[in-house]
Amino acid sequence: MSFENLNLHPLILKAIVDSGYTEPTPIQEQAIPELLAGHDIMASAQTGTGKTAAFMLPALHRLATPAKVHSRGPRVLVLTPTRELALQVSEAAAKYGKHLPRVKVVSILGGMPYPLQNKLLSQPVDILVATPGRLIDHIQRGRIDFSRLEMMVLDEADRMLDMGFIDDVERIAAATPATRQTLLFSATLDSAIDKVAARLLKTPKRIQIAAQQARLDNIEQRLHYVDDLSHKNRLLDHLLRDMALKQAIVFTATKRDADTLADNLSAQGHEAAALHGDMSQRDRTRTLTKLRHGGLRVLVATDVAARGIDVAGITHVINFDLPKFAEDYVHRIGRTGRAGAAGIAVSFASGKDGVNLKKIERFTGQQIASHVVPGLEPRFKPRPGAGGASRGTPNVAHKRSRTWSNDTSGRNANSANGNRDNSRGRSFDSDNRGNSFRGNSNPSPYARTK
Numbered sequence: 001m002s003f004e005n006l007n008l009h010p011l012i013l014k015a016i017v018d019s020g021y022t023e024p025t026p027i028q029e030q031a032i033p034e035l036l037a038g039h040d041i042m043a044s045a046q047t048g049t050g051k052t053a054a055f056m057l058p059a060l061h062r063l064a065t066p067a068k069v070h071s072r073g074p075r076v077l078v079l080t081p082t083r084e085l086a087l088q089v090s091e092a093a094a095k096y097g098k099h100l101p102r103v104k105v106v107s108i109l110g111g112m113p114y115p116l117q118n119k120l121l122s123q124p125v126d127i128l129v130a131t132p133g134r135l136i137d138h139i140q141r142g143r144i145d146f147s148r149l150e151m152m153v154l155d156e157a158d159r160m161l162d163m164g165f166i167d168d169v170e171r172i173a174a175a176t177p178a179t180r181q182t183l184l185f186s187a188t189l190d191s192a193i194d195k196v197a198a199r200l201l202k203t204p205k206r207i208q209i210a211a212q213q214a215r216l217d218n219i220e221q222r223l224h225y226v227d228d229l230s231h232k233n234r235l236l237d238h239l240l241r242d243m244a245l246k247q248a249i250v251f252t253a254t255k256r257d258a259d260t261l262a263d264n265l266s267a268q269g270h271e272a273a274a275l276h277g278d279m280s281q282r283d284r285t286r287t288l289t290k291l292r293h294g295g296l297r298v299l300v301a302t303d304v305a306a307r308g309i310d311v312a313g314i315t316h317v318i319n320f321d322l323p324k325f326a327e328d329y330v331h332r333i334g335r336t337g338r339a340g341a342a343g344i345a346v347s348f349a350s351g352k353d354g355v356n357l358k359k360i361e362r363f364t365g366q367q368i369a370s371h372v373v374p375g376l377e378p379r380f381k382p383r384p385g386a387g388g389a390s391r392g393t394p395n396v397a398h399k400r401s402r403t404w405s406n407d408t409s410g411r412n413a414n415s416a417n418g419n420r421d422n423s424r425g426r427s428f429d430s431d432n433r434g435n436s437f438r439g440n441s442n443p444s445p446y447a448r449t450k
């Protein structure tokens with residue numbers, strides 16, 4: 001399938017060619033025809049699948065035809081859980097809409113000054129990208145006219161649900177015309193999301209893009225077993241001294257850890273800065289701009305802050321702390337390998353991380369190969385059968401034990417007879433696995449102290 005077959009407006013196709021995309025991703029291939037036909041959709045697609053273009057291209061296609069209703073309000077509304085994702089969506093709108101005669105994109109985000117937003121909203125708007133809380137404020141002050149709204153997109157609806165924004169989302173939806181087309185994107189489509197969809201969407205087409213179809217095939221994943229915090233710090237310092245590392249995002253579990261680690265790294269001579277939700281919007285934007293322009297080599301971030309970061313120069317993602325949720329792992333590692341480049345995702349796992357690691361591997365359908373840096377070997381050793389060792393490549397010093405592939409046969413080859421559950425189950429559940437992987441019931445002596 002090529003983009004030409006999707007019947008998008010020629011000026012949008014031109015922008016796609018400029019972006020260097022040669023063919024639609026699976027979510028684009030499935031969603032765009034449904035959207036052009038006017039259907040509502042609910043799609044399970046994570047970051048990295050090309051989901052932004054999947055809704056933005058049809059949205060722009062609508063804008064290529066004059067509005068039927070005359071007003072200055074937005075014709076397309078995109079709601080996102082975070083400011084970073086909103087900015088990302090706005091950039092995508094500008095990028096794909098750059099050849100269309102006039103597409104006015106406005107972002108309304110929490111943490112930004114009201115006077116500027118009031119001014120932006122007093123002028124004609126085509127695409128409004130917003131975080132729910134701040135948008136509600138403006139709606140209540142009567143500053144938004146939704147009379148010509150044609151399309152509403154709920155991006156990362158699961159995250160909006162998790163963050164408690166869904167009531168706001170429903171109130172916003174109630175302020176828009178019932179005739180609107182509604183799109184819901186979520187990492188997973190579970191019963192909670194189904195309930196939201198039942199209230200806000202009209203007989204939606206359901207599109208399921210498996211986690212494995214996410215564009216992670218160009219990201220090499222590595223696992224380093226670690227003993228304790230000091231071991232993590234030494235390994236991190238070693239990894240950051242690799243010349244092949246151009247820019248990296250290092251993920252920590254908490255905002256405080258992000259600050260501390262960024263300070264420590266700066267003290268060690270690395271160009272590092274923190275990014276997390278406690279920082280003012282101005283500081284966050286300044287840090288991100290610095291990262292984009294190459295003025296920052298290491299960004300130490302928490303999950304919330306990292307959503308939507310799309311910086312082509314990120315060669316490495318390092319999970320200093322593993323994420324609690326497997327979905328976040330995919331979000332995190334998707335920060336590297338952008339726009340078809342190769343990327344490396346390194347995860348540190350201590351004795352207490354076994355359960356999390358297993359959840360991540362089950363979610364992605366792929367095992368993470370373990371690596372060892374000579375001289376920085378862990379004292380703590382998972383028993384045979386763990387992680388990369390289960391594939392007969394125990395502790396290979398910086399050597400890939402296999403290639404990632406988007407290809408199903410390749411994936412199955414990595415698991416026993418294609419039975420992934422059996423193969424992964426062995427990794428962390430078998431009795432010879434070592435009790436230190438048994439989670440909270442048996443805390444590891446090497447567990448990190450906070």
Ligand code: AMP
Nearest residue numbers: 021023024025047048049050051052339
């Ligand atoms: P998203 O899932 O929307 O965050 O997009 C992930 C990345 O894929 C972004 O860097 C996009 O620029 C890129 N992308 C989107 N669509 C395509 C495509 N059809 N071909 C290649 N890259 C794409």
